[in-house]
Amino acid sequence: xxxKIKSKKNVKSIIYDIKNTFNNINNYNNTENKSRLSxxxxxxNEISTLNSCENKESSSDSEDEIEQKxxxxxxxxxxxxxxxxxxxxxxxxxxxxxxxASNQLPNSIDxxxxxxxxxxxxxIIWLQYMAYYLQxxxxxxxxxxxxxxxKTINFREENExxxxxNAWLNLESKFGTSESLNxxxxxxxxxxxxxxxxxxxxxxxVEAGRQIELEKTINTIIGKFKQIPETWINCGEALLKIGLKxxxxxxxxxxxxxxxxxxxxxxxxxFAIMENKFGDKERAxxxxxxxxxxxxxxxxxxxxYVDSLIKSNDIxxxxxxxxxxxxxxxxxxxxxxxFKKFINFxxxxxxxxxxxxxxxxxxEYVERQCNKNV
Numbered sequence: 001x002x003x004k005i006k007s008k009k010n011v012k013s014i015i016y017d018i019k020n021t022f023n024n025i026n027n028y029n030n031t032e033n034k035s036r037l038s039x040x041x042x043x044x045n046e047i048s049t050l051n052s053c054e055n056k057e058s059s060s061d062s063e064d065e066i067e068q069k070x071x072x073x074x075x076x077x078x079x080x081x082x083x084x085x086x087x088x089x090x091x092x093x094x095x096x097x098x099x100x101a102s103n104q105l106p107n108s109i110d111x112x113x114x115x116x117x118x119x120x121x122x123x124i125i126w127l128q129y130m131a132y133y134l135q136x137x138x139x140x141x142x143x144x145x146x147x148x149x150x151k152t153i154n155f156r157e158e159n160e161x162x163x164x165x166n167a168w169l170n171l172e173s174k175f176g177t178s179e180s181l182n183x184x185x186x187x188x189x190x191x192x193x194x195x196x197x198x199x200x201x202x203x204x205x206v207e208a209g210r211q212i213e214l215e216k217t218i219n220t221i222i223g224k225f226k227q228i229p230e231t232w233i234n235c236g237e238a239l240l241k242i243g244l245k246x247x248x249x250x251x252x253x254x255x256x257x258x259x260x261x262x263x264x265x266x267x268x269x270x271f272a273i274m275e276n277k278f279g280d281k282e283r284a285x286x287x288x289x290x291x292x293x294x295x296x297x298x299x300x301x302x303x304x305y306v307d308s309l310i311k312s313n314d315i316x317x318x319x320x321x322x323x324x325x326x327x328x329x330x331x332x333x334x335x336x337x338x339f340k341k342f343i344n345f346x347x348x349x350x351x352x353x354x355x356x357x358x359x360x361x362x363x364e365y366v367e368r369q370c371n372k373n374v
């Protein structure tokens with residue numbers, strides 16, 4: 001038996017989950033133009049190009065076949081009209097999809113049915129269709145839409161199917177029973193990349209606060225995918241989010257034992273970032289310091305350390321770390337990166353005096369490099 005819906009708050013929660021899945025489908029990348037600076041080997045350059053093309057058409061008639069051409073022209077006009085109607089329908093469908101993307105939902109089941117018939121592989125439409133029923137608390141109908149969607153979407157559209165499966169799992173987690181959730185989960189594992197489904201179940205259990213189920217899922221994931229670094233990171237993060245810090249740290253130790261040495265540095269960095277965000281800030285700093293004591297020339301690690309401190313609003317500590325980076329003896333290419341990062345940092349979080357101070361140190365460094373090359 002399904003659980004009874006106790007309040008509209010639960011409905012809003014699941015609608016949010018499904019819309020969140022919908023929003024994750026569309027990704028946008030923004031680019032910014034950076035200034036160019038050149039002095040003794042310090043260069044910042046970006047290039048962009050744009051191409052365009054045009055197509056042209058031509059036609060001709062023969063005077064000796066006027067009557068025959070007239071008939072053919074009539075037929076061609078009919079063909080053109082049909083194509084124009086098809087294009088018009090295409091534009092209407094596109095407008096409806098754009099309306100869905102901006103949360104302007106159709107106001108009837110017929111409109112949704114026409115959309116899914118026209119675009120059967122669009123998970124956006126199916127997810128909004130599910131949300132439409134959830135707004136009226138018709139859980140069984142939303143469930144039926146999910147099942148219809150996973151049967152309809154072409155098997156080659158793996159990501160589109162996965163979006164619907166994830167939304168369906170969210171629905172069962174909120175409104176179904178443990179048995180119905182497990183049934184959908186087992187079917188999803190058989191129909192998709194199993195690691196992606198297991199990873200989504202980590203998120204579901206964390207959001208629902210199911211500690212026992214979370215730990216069982218983690219044990220299963222580790223047993224099946226222990227050679228994949230991302231597996232350990234996802235499990236450690238899930239444990240940190242639910243407040244199981246010691247178990248998360250135990251996961252990191254097990255990961256270091258299971259993964260090759262070439263993966264250890266990146267793994268520790270990822271766990272340090274997670275600790276700073278969800279766990280203990282002091283432990284995060286300790287992990288970063290341990291790594292940098294062994295790899296002081298890894299500019300990428302210094303950068304991650306600073307970024308992590310900035311995100312946790314530890315600006316003074318981040319400044320001290322940057323001050324340590326620029327007194328090192330590193331190749332000019334790496335020093336350029338560090339000086340640039342320090343200047344950008346002071347421009348955002350410091351004063352003009354701080355910016356001038358770092359620029360002065362950068363100029364002195366460049367002068368020393370120029371003197372060496374003389």
